[in-house]
Amino acid sequence: MPMICRSGDRSSCWKINGEIDHHRARALTKELEQEIDLRLPGELELDFSGVTFMDSSGIALVLRAGRLMAELGGSLRVTHVPKQAARVLKMAGIHKLIEMQE
DSSP, X not given: OOEEEEXXXXXXXXXXXXXXXXXXXXXXXXXXXXXXXXXXOSEEEEEEEEEEEEOTHHHHHHHHHHXXXXXXXXXXXXXXXXXXHHHHHHHTTHHHHSEXXX
C-alpha cells in the first residue's frame, strides 16, 4: 500500500511509502487535495518514514499541502523525513516554511 491515512478529531496523518517522483507526486497531490476537501482537518501530518526516494516533485507536494492547510487555518508538519528527502526539502528552504522533523 503506497499511502495510509489515519484521521482523528480534526487531524489527519498520511504515511507515504515508496518514491515521490514526477508522476507519483501528481497522483498523491490530487488524492491529498480530495482528502483535505473531504475531511477539513485542522492538523495534517505527512509521515515520510516510508519514502525511499524523492525528487523536486516532492517539494510541490509539500507546498501544495501547506497552502491548502493555510487556507483552512490549519497546520502542516512533515515527519520522519529520510536523509535524502530532507536534503531536497532543505535545499529548497521548505524547513523554514513548514515544520519538518527528521
